[in-house]
Amino acid sequence: MKMFLIIYCEAADEEVITALKEAGIHGYTKMVEARGEGTETEPKLGTHCWPGKNNILLIAVADEEVPRINERIRRIKEEYPRAGFRSFLLPMEENI
Numbered sequence: 001m002k003m004f005l006i007i008y009c010e011a012a013d014e015e016v017i018t019a020l021k022e023a024g025i026h027g028y029t030k031m032v033e034a035r036g037e038g039t040e041t042e043p044k045l046g047t048h049c050w051p052g053k054n055n056i057l058l059i060a061v062a063d064e065e066v067p068r069i070n071e072r073i074r075r076i077k078e079e080y081p082r083a084g085f086r087s088f089l090l091p092m093e094e095n096i
Contacts, residue, residue: 023072
């Protein structure tokens with residue numbers, strides 16, 4: 001199994017969740033109000049100077065689902081270039 005870790009601007013939440021559900025993803029864990037700086041967009045630190053925050057999704061998937069989900073994630077990033085969308089694919093050793 002694998003674990004997707006996806007970070008994106010909270011303003012794009014509805015669009016991102018809808019796109020992932022359309023890709024067949026219905027189970028996820030969402031963490032809200034994450035703050036940080038990336039390399040492609042302005043910092044999102046939740047302050048007056050650097051407004052905005054991020055959401056983080058954790059999605060566990062079977063290995064055979066990875067290519068299909070990766071393709072949808074790439075399309076989301078292209079569709080919402082200002083959302084600061086980043087995705088990381090991590091090994092998941094066990095699901096208890």
